[in-house]
Structures are given as structure tokens and as C-alpha cells.
Amino acid sequence: MKEFIQSLLILSALLNSTTGAVVMAYHRVGDRITLLMPMDGTDKNTIYVYWYFGEPETNILVISLNPYGNQGFGTDERWKGRVSMTDYSLVIKGIQEQDFTETFTCVIKQDLKTIATKKYKLTKITVSVKPETSVLAGESLSLACKVQSPQNNAQLQIHWLNPQREKRANGPTPGDLTVDKVTGRHNGEWTCVVTSGGKESYAKISVTVLDLSPAPLYPQYTSLSRSTRLNIPCSIPAPLSWKNFKEKGLQGGHWSFVPRLSPGDRQRLFNLSVEDKLTWKVEQERGLSASDPEKKELSLSKKGVTEADRGEYVCALEFKNGVTLERSIHVEVLEILSSSGLEIPAGQQVNLTCSLGQPLHADLQVKWIPPKSWCLPSLGPDPHPARLTIPEVVDEDCRRWGCELWRNKTQLTSADITLKIAPMSVWLLVTICGATVIFILLLILTVILLRRRRQRKMTPRHPKHKFCRCKNPKPKGFHRS
Known part of the structure; x- marks a missing residue:
């Protein structure tokens, strides 16, 4: 068996x-x-x-x-x-x-x-890429995949996969692919896929794209709070080195700033020297400090933010062939505005506004943080209003108020403000006293006039004597008729 x-x-x-x-x-x-x-x-x-x-x-x-x-x-x-x-x-x-x-x-x-x-x-599969060394973002990239003396050529199919494993369409010739205006997304391993008889074979080739790290999808949010520090990111991706950039003709770089209130006024902040050692040269002093470029960090930071820091910051690298790599980072500064200033007379209404200096986008929300002993009133149909009204300011209201800026479940930044009851000045006291004296005098005068009028009404009236002048007067003048 x-x-x-x-x-x-x-x-x-x-x-x-x-x-x-x-x-x-x-x-x-x-x-x-x-x-x-x-x-x-x-x-x-x-x-x-x-x-x-x-x-x-x-x-x-x-x-x-x-x-x-x-x-x-x-x-x-x-x-x-x-x-x-x-x-x-x-x-x-x-x-x-x-x-x-x-x-x-x-x-x-x-x-x-x-x-x-x-x-x-x-x-044998042969894959090649042009340029052979590296390519700058914005330039074109050519890939070729050739099969030597293939059999059953009619059944042979060739296509490319990008680093994200997405299929890319071929050019006019099977196996040839051209990518216009490459970005950092095209950096990495490309795969040529050869399909024959239902089976796939793979040939990989590495592509180096020189570009700056991607800019944040959203603006950088900060506030006027003293403890807040502004960070403006810009860097070289980890797999790359300054040697790669210098081989492609790097000749310098810079940081520039475009204020929100003056979009036509572009200000140069720093210049990057690439001679022997990479160093920054300060062009405009705005309280900003730059990271060490030798560590592939080009970021800026600042402590003590003001409203004037709102705007667009541009990080750029310049090359001899005229290509410039740029990253734009928008900075938004949150603050609380009081309609009556910080010192408010007791009993006065005040409006607090959580503001970025422009209307808030629809995806942003505001959360108010009142003093501990204070309860928020009914906020109406909008549970997260950018404007809050205090009907009558009392001592309990004159403390630290805060507002937080949120996107979905992420807190972006926060700001605070401290309100105070305004003390009475000497001139205000003199004015009040003067007004009080005048009021008392007017009251006394009114009382006197009313008493006199009353006395007149109570005194009896006597008939008046009439006097006339005779046609033939006596020497002594008038006489009673």
C-alpha cells in the first residue's frame, strides 16, 4: 500500500x-x-x-x-x-x-x-533615471524601464509605481515615464513592474529630489501672552544633506517677511551664507533668532510677540541655475480686545473680543475662560462667540479673563487679559464735588423762590388809590378827587 x-x-x-x-x-x-x-x-x-x-x-x-x-x-x-x-x-x-x-x-x-x-x-531589466544624481523640486524627471530581448512581447506589460505605491501612466513608449515639476513627494524608491503571463517582476531605483521640508498645512498660531513663544519652521528633510544641495549649485538663502497690513512691503530678515560654513547674517532686527543651519535647521523663533508679527514668512534657498526653493508660513496672533480698555469704571458695560485681527475662519472655535468666581451668561445660539459682553462691570469681573482658540479637538493657542476697576482721579473728584455744590445751591435757591411765592399768595391785597391831574391845577399840584 x-x-x-x-x-x-x-x-x-x-x-x-x-x-x-x-x-x-x-x-x-x-x-x-x-x-x-x-x-x-x-x-x-x-x-x-x-x-x-x-x-x-x-x-x-x-x-x-x-x-x-x-x-x-x-x-x-x-x-x-x-x-x-x-x-x-x-x-x-x-x-x-x-x-x-x-x-x-x-x-x-x-x-x-x-x-x-x-x-x-x-x-535583464534595466532601469535608469535622468538626472542621474538628483533633481531640484520644480524640475522634470525622466524614468526608463527596458527589458532585454523579451519573449512573448505581446503579453509583456510595463508600468511604474511612485514612492507612495501609486500606479503612474507611461509615456508614448512602454516603460518610459516623465514627471513634470517634481516635489518632495517624488523623493524615494520608484518601482518598475514587468508583468508577463500573469506574474509580476519588480525593479527598483532610488530618486533624490532636493526640496525643503513641507510647510505646515495651517498657519502658526501664537498670542500676546508673555509665556508664548513663536516658532516658524523650515528645515532640510532628514535623508538629504547640504552636500546634495551644494552639488546642484546652492548659492545662498534668505528669510523674508510680508506684513499683513502692508502686503506690498516685503522685508528681508536674514541672509544665508554658504561659503565655508553656513551662517546667518541679520538684515533686520525684529527680535527673531535663527536656528543653526549646519544642523539642517533653518527655523526662526521669537519670544514676546506683538500684533506687528502677523503676516507671511518666506524661507528660501537659491541656486545658480535660477531655481529658488521656497516655503511660506503664515503667522496669526491671538489677542483679547476690550471695548473700554483695561481700567473700566464700575457699572459700565464692556465687550471683550477674541481676535486674530481679521474674521475667524469657519473651522475655528473660541472658548472663553472666565474668572473662577464668575459664570458665563447664556451665550445665545452661538456656543463659541468671538465676542463676549459683560453688562455691568463689578469687582468680581475685574480679574484675569482668557480665551482659547480651537480647531476641532486641537487647541491652537490662548490669550488672556486682566481687567481692573478704574480708580477715581482728583479732577473727577473735584468735578463730582463741584457738581454736588451746584446742585445744593440750585436746590436752596429753588426752595427760597417757592417760599416767596407762597408768601405772596397768602398776603391780602388792598385797593389801589387812583390819582389824576386837574385841568386847572392848584398851585400846590395834585389833589384828591
Whole structure:
């Protein structure tokens, strides 16, 4: 029974063997490859495996393995140190040009009988990139993938995968690809995929794109709070070095600033010297400090931010061929504005506004932080208003107020303000006293006038005597009639 099952296994191996068929394997010079042997259920403990370069009749043995696990090597020096067997499969490291000249044949024997063979033909893939060294962001990149003397050319398909493993369409010629205006996203490993008979082979090539690190997707938010520090990022990506940039003709760099209120006024802040050692030269003093460029850091920082720091900061590297690499970083400064200043008379209404100096974007929210002893009033339909009204200022209101700026669940920055009850000045006291005296005097005068009028009404009236002048007056003048 055991011999019958063994015979069936041998028959199955014979029926499934690939005798006469050649499997195409597409590789690059220098690749490490693995050529699989046809097992098909054959008992490994009873077989002998031989790998030949060319036909078995040529007797150019590469490597062999017996049922006892002993490996044998051919006498040809070309394979020394380059071949091994893993689970009866042939492993070759460092493919050479000569390995493409003949087929590799796997022969499986059992009881001195050949039960299966399998042939592989290595076909060379050549991939190239222009420029060969590196390419500046904004320039064009050309990739080429060529297959040497392909068989079944009608069934052969070639396409490229970018570093994000996305398929890119070929140009007019299969295997040729041109990328216009490359960016840092194109930096990395590109893969040429050769498809034949439903099987894929891969050839990879590295592309170096010189560019600055990506700028933040959103503005940099800071505030007028003393503890807040403004950071404006700009750097060289980790895989790159200044040597790569100098080889492409780096001649300098700079930082510039465009104020929000004066968009036409571009101010040069720093200049980068690349002579012997990379150093910054200050062009305009704005309280900013620059990072050490030798460490591939070009960032700026500042403590003590003001409203004048709002605007666009531009980090740039300049090259001899006229190409300039730039990154723009927008800076927004948060502050709390009081409609009545910081010192407010008691009982007066005041409006507090959490402001960036312009209307807030729809994706931004404001959260007010009142004094601990104070409760926010009903905020109406908008739960996060940028403007808050205190109807009548009292002593409890005159403390530290804060507002936080949020995007979704991320706090961007915060600002605070301290309100005070305004003390009465000497002139205000004199004015109040003067007004009080005048009011009292007017009140006394009013009382006197009212009393006199009342007395007049209570005094009885006497008839008035009439006097006339006679036509013939007496010498003494008037007389009573």
C-alpha cells in the first residue's frame, strides 16, 4: 500500500512537471533572487535535487542536495560564495551579466529516476533615471524601464509605481515615464513592474529630489501672552544633506517677511551664507533668532510677540541655475480686545473680543475662560462667540479673563487679559464735588423762590388809590378827587 501511494505521488509530480517549458524571470544586475523548485507533493526525504546552469547534459552543476541534507557544489568558480539552497530552492545573490546567458535547470530525482524538471530564463531589466544624481523640486524627471530581448512581447506589460505605491501612466513608449515639476513627494524608491503571463517582476531605483521640508498645512498660531513663544519652521528633510544641495549649485538663502497690513512691503530678515560654513547674517532686527543651519535647521523663533508679527514668512534657498526653493508660513496672533480698555469704571458695560485681527475662519472655535468666581451668561445660539459682553462691570469681573482658540479637538493657542476697576482721579473728584455744590445751591435757591411765592399768595391785597391831574391845577399840584 505504501509503495502504491508513493507511485501516485511520483506520477503526480511527473504530470505537473514543467519539462520543456521555460519560466521567464525578470531581474536587474546585482539583485538577489530565489528560483523555486517543483515539489508538487513529492516526499522530500527521498529525493535528490540538482541545479544546473544550462542543460543538464553540459554538466555545469551549480549546487545539489541529497535526502540527508548534504549540499554539493560545482567546480565552476563563478558560483563560489554566491549560491545556496533554501527548502530546495536556488538562491543567488548578486546577479551578474553572465547569469543572463543560459537557463537555470532544476532536476529532481528519486531512485535514480528523473521525476521532474523546471527551467528558468533570466531576462535583464534595466532601469535608469535622468538626472542621474538628483533633481531640484520644480524640475522634470525622466524614468526608463527596458527589458532585454523579451519573449512573448505581446503579453509583456510595463508600468511604474511612485514612492507612495501609486500606479503612474507611461509615456508614448512602454516603460518610459516623465514627471513634470517634481516635489518632495517624488523623493524615494520608484518601482518598475514587468508583468508577463500573469506574474509580476519588480525593479527598483532610488530618486533624490532636493526640496525643503513641507510647510505646515495651517498657519502658526501664537498670542500676546508673555509665556508664548513663536516658532516658524523650515528645515532640510532628514535623508538629504547640504552636500546634495551644494552639488546642484546652492548659492545662498534668505528669510523674508510680508506684513499683513502692508502686503506690498516685503522685508528681508536674514541672509544665508554658504561659503565655508553656513551662517546667518541679520538684515533686520525684529527680535527673531535663527536656528543653526549646519544642523539642517533653518527655523526662526521669537519670544514676546506683538500684533506687528502677523503676516507671511518666506524661507528660501537659491541656486545658480535660477531655481529658488521656497516655503511660506503664515503667522496669526491671538489677542483679547476690550471695548473700554483695561481700567473700566464700575457699572459700565464692556465687550471683550477674541481676535486674530481679521474674521475667524469657519473651522475655528473660541472658548472663553472666565474668572473662577464668575459664570458665563447664556451665550445665545452661538456656543463659541468671538465676542463676549459683560453688562455691568463689578469687582468680581475685574480679574484675569482668557480665551482659547480651537480647531476641532486641537487647541491652537490662548490669550488672556486682566481687567481692573478704574480708580477715581482728583479732577473727577473735584468735578463730582463741584457738581454736588451746584446742585445744593440750585436746590436752596429753588426752595427760597417757592417760599416767596407762597408768601405772596397768602398776603391780602388792598385797593389801589387812583390819582389824576386837574385841568386847572392848584398851585400846590395834585389833589384828591
